Amino acid sequence: MVSVVTLVLLGAVLVVNTLIAAVMTRFFRIRLKTRAGSVIYALLLIPVVLFVTTMLFGAVIPGNLGVSVLLGLWIGMPLVLGFTIDVLYVPPPEEIELPKTT
Numbered sequence: 001m002v003s004v005v006t007l008v009l010l011g012a013v014l015v016v017n018t019l020i021a022a023v024m025t026r027f028f029r030i031r032l033k034t035r036a037g038s039v040i041y042a043l044l045l046i047p048v049v050l051f052v053t054t055m056l057f058g059a060v061i062p063g064n065l066g067v068s069v070l071l072g073l074w075i076g077m078p079l080v081l082g083f084t085i086d087v088l089y090v091p092p093p094e095e096i097e098l099p100k101t102t
Contacts, residue, residue, distance in 0.1 A: 006061060013057045013074055017050050021082025024049065029086065030093045042083060050075045 024046050028038040054074045 009057070009061045010073065013054065013061070014078060016057070017053055017074055017078035018081045018085070020049060020053060021046050021078045022085045023082075025083050025086040026090060026093075030096065030098070046079055046082070047075055050078060 025038075025042050028041045028045075032038045032041065054070060057074075058070070
């Protein structure tokens with residue numbers, strides 16, 4: 001049986017990983033000039049970072065939750081939510097003015 005503390009910690013990891021995924025997706029969309037480049041980096045680098053944060057948080061959360069929960073809830077769902085938040089709810093990078101570098 002899962003305790004309330006475990007559920008709260010699961011939710012916290014989900015929120016933190018979603019925030020990380022959204023910020024990293026945004027960074028790649030702003031910095032990379034091609035659309036395909038930002039998608040490739042988002043699909044290759046963000047899961048690695050989410051895996052590292054999952055390993056850090058996983059040491060704190062008690063119980064044996066299984067690999068499917070680890071991959072689906074802590075890596076897959078935040079990746080999809082972060083990408084969706086960035087694409088649908090944040091203005092496109094073309095509308096943002098970056099400072100000129102000399």
